[in-house]
Amino acid sequence: MSEPSNPPQRGAPVPPQPPARGRRKWPWVVLVVLLLVVGGCMAAIGLVVSEVSDEVDRTVTVEYEVTGDARDVTVAYSVWRTGDLTTEQQRVTSLPWRKEIEVSGPGRSGTLVVTVGADGGKATCKVRVDDGPVRTATASGAHATATCNAS
DSSP states (O other): OOOOSSOOOTTOOOOOOOOOOOOOSHHHHHHHHHHHHHHHHHHHHHHHHHHHHHHHHOEEEEEEEEEESOSSEEEEEEEEETTEEEEEEEEESSSOEEEEEEEESTTOOEEEEEEEOTTOOEEEEEEEETTSOOEEEEEESTTOEEEEEEO
C-alpha cells in the first residue's frame, strides 16, 4: 500500500472546506407563484366568458301595451333582435292594443312610441322586459306623442 505524499499531521489546522453548494429554491418558488397567478387569471376569464355567453343566449319577453280613450293612434315599436334593430308601425283605431315579442341577443330592450291622431284623446304606453319594471308615458291631445323605453 502506498502512503499519501502529504499525510495530515496531528494538531495541524485543517484547511476550510468550501460550502456545499445546494440548489437555489427561489426560482422554483417564483415559478410556482407565477403558475398560480396565470391559472387563476385563466379561470376568472373562463368564468366571465361563460357568464357572458349564457346572458347573450338568454331569451326575454318584451311586452307592449297601449290603453286610453283615443280612437286614432299610431303605434311604433322597436326591438333589438340578435344585434339588429327591428321597427314596426301600425295604425290602431280602438284601444287597448297589446303585443308580446320574444327577444334574444345582447341588446334586449324595447321602445314603444304612441302618437294620438287629429281627433285627440289620451293614450298611455307601457313597456316591460320580462319581469322588470313597467315603463309608462301618456300622450294627451291631438298629435301628442308618448315614448316608453325598457331595457
